[in-house]
Amino acid sequence: MTQDTPNPAQVSSLILHLSSFDYIPLAMINAIAYCPRRFGYEFVQAEMLVNDHVVEGVLRHQGVDLGGSAWVGEAVQQRRAYVWSDALRVAGFCDLIEERAGAAYPVEYKKGRPGRWKSDHAQLCAQALCLEERTGRSVERGYIFYFATRRREEVVFSAELRAEVAQLVAEAHRLSATGELPPPTDNPAKCRDCSLQPLCLPDELKRLAVLGRGWEDEL
Numbered sequence: 001m002t003q004d005t006p007n008p009a010q011v012s013s014l015i016l017h018l019s020s021f022d023y024i025p026l027a028m029i030n031a032i033a034y035c036p037r038r039f040g041y042e043f044v045q046a047e048m049l050v051n052d053h054v055v056e057g058v059l060r061h062q063g064v065d066l067g068g069s070a071w072v073g074e075a076v077q078q079r080r081a082y083v084w085s086d087a088l089r090v091a092g093f094c095d096l097i098e099e100r101a102g103a104a105y106p107v108e109y110k111k112g113r114p115g116r117w118k119s120d121h122a123q124l125c126a127q128a129l130c131l132e133e134r135t136g137r138s139v140e141r142g143y144i145f146y147f148a149t150r151r152r153e154e155v156v157f158s159a160e161l162r163a164e165v166a167q168l169v170a171e172a173h174r175l176s177a178t179g180e181l182p183p184p185t186d187n188p189a190k191c192r193d194c195s196l197q198p199l200c201l202p203d204e205l206k207r208l209a210v211l212g213r214g215w216e217d218e219l
Contacts, residue, residue: 023084024172026092029126029165032172033119034190036182041196044176048195075100083130088169094127098143106131106142113148117190120144121155125165128157 025043032039041047069078076099084091096107106127110120121144128139143152155161175182184202185191191202 022173022176023089023091024169024176026083026090026094026123026126026130028172029090029168030119030123032168032175033122033164034117035185035194036171036175037184037200038194038196039172040175040181041199043172044179044181047199083127083134085126085130085133087133088126088129088166089173090126090130090169092127092130094131097131103140104131104135104137105139107152108142108144109147110144111147113146114144114153121161122165122168124155125157125161126169129162129165 028039028043031042068080069076071077078097078099079095081094081097082092083094083097094106095109097104098107099105106124108120108124108127124142124144128142132139139157141154141156143154145152174180184200184205188202191197191200194200
């Protein structure tokens with residue numbers, strides 16, 4: 001079998017995946033890690049609102065989304081690489097898979113700067129788990145490139161992070177199966193720049209919760 005000849009087992013796995021509709025997109029791991037209610041709107045209910053942050057992110061990704069592979073220094077870079085995990089039932093695109101000195105790892109591009117929320121780490125780790133399953137090789141770390149700082153942040157895929165991702169994936173499948181929409185997050189800082197705030201109405205729902213039964217009489 002030559003290097004260009006598809007592996008029959010991989011082809012069979014891909015066909016099985018393409019015939020399934022219960023795989024969670026890798027980008028949605030970021031959403032559920034950031035706010036389960038956001039995941040509910042974006043994936044379960046297929047709702048999407050656009051603000052300036054979303055538009056900027058799309059524009060920043062235009063170069064990354066072109067795909068293709070190239071040598072960069074001593075590394076081989078493959079852009080927009082499709083990966084999936086049959087064990088976790090997640091699938092999606094890695095912005096970049098870089099191979100250097102025999103080690104392959106994912107690189108994710110984000111528009112902002114390293115933040116307080118670790119949802120980006122969860123998404124990157126999910127990509128690594130897919131890459132491990134597809135290649136049979138361990139992926140110990142990956143990187144997030146933030147456009148605001150023009151630097152890479154190293155993310156080590158610890159046992160704790162891997163376990164967290166497994167829990168997030170399980171919850172994503174549960175919400176997808178039940179159609180449940182989780183309540184708003186109790187962290188208002190996460191709502192400030194969220195494009196779904198006009199749809200989610202977190203402040204209004206919290207107000208109604210305080211009013212309790214009979215709030216309809218105030219309308």
